[in-house]
Amino acid sequence: MLITELDGSEVIMAEDDGKLAEGQRRHWQDTYAAHPGMYGDAPSDPAVHAAQVFRSAGAADVLDLGAxxxxxxxxxAREGFAVRAVDFSPIGLAQLRGAARAQGIRGRVTTTVHDVREPLPLPDASVDAVFAHMLLCMALSTEEIHALVDEVRRVLRPGGMFVYTVRHTGDAHFGAGTGHGDGIWENGGFAVHFFARDLVDALADGWESNEVHAFVEGGLPRRLWRVTQTRPR
Known part of the structure; x- marks a missing residue:
């Protein structure tokens, strides 16, 4: 059912989560195919920060979710970590492997096609660090986000670090475009779950919370939080 709000935005009520998820998968596949290497070669600022945090914690390997x-x-990988890159786009990961070969670091990178709505394909306590730049704020329900963070905690070794970023409700796109309920709004074909601060706090339950840092990125600009937390020993 489609409802048009007074401000002209559209909200889809009772949206089938499976249809939204599959639509987003197709959209990302098409986008990567049309724009190879669309985000460029330079790392994001959160990744540079995370590498410093992970190195200081003695991490040797990194799980990059939504790579x-x-x-x-x-x-x-160039910084010396062994990296497992996970994404639901085979096209994106194929581009990653090609770039790794070109840079001479293919031996430090493995890739796995995986939808994070499902349990992570890793044993308990098997990785030192996990990084997720704007993955948790994709078209995931609040329930799915909690399940994913529980999975991250499961696969991290005690003392392991988790750095993630999310767009929040102070972002210009929050409340604009087409709404899918549960804080998810779609603009330009990309669906985003905008985080309220209480969701960040809820996801820190059972963790040692290190930092919640506000920053901006891109030309809109996108408004995000960078969250750093540790699995207790």
Missing amino acids: GHGRDALYF
């Missing part, structure tokens, strides 16, 4: 075509995963 896309790999600008951050490749940076971690």
Whole structure:
């Protein structure tokens, strides 16, 4: 059912989550195919920060969730980490592998096609660090986000670090475009779950919370939080 709000925005009520998820998968596949390496070669600022945090914690390997075509995963590998890059786009990961070969770091990067709505394909306590730049704020329900963070905690070794970023409700796109409920709004074909601060706080339950840092990125600009938390020993 489609409802038009007074401000002209559209809200889709009772949206089938599976249809939204599959539509987003197709959209990202098409976008990566049309724009190879769309985010460029330089790492994101959160990845540069995360590499410093992970190195200080003695991490040797990094799980990069929602790695896309790999600008951050490749940076971690160049910094000497062993990297497992996970994404639901085979096209994006193929671009990542090609770039890793070209940069001579293919041996430090493995890729896995995986939808994070499903349990992570890793054993318990098997990675030192996890990074996720704007993955948690994709078209995931609040329930799915909680399940994913529980999975991150499961696969991290005790003392392991988790750095993630999310767009929040102070962002210009929040409340604009087409709404899918549960804080998810779609603009230009991209659906985003905009985080309220209480969701960040809820996701920190059972963790040691290190930092919630506000920053901006891009030309809109996008308004985000960078969250750093540790699995207790």
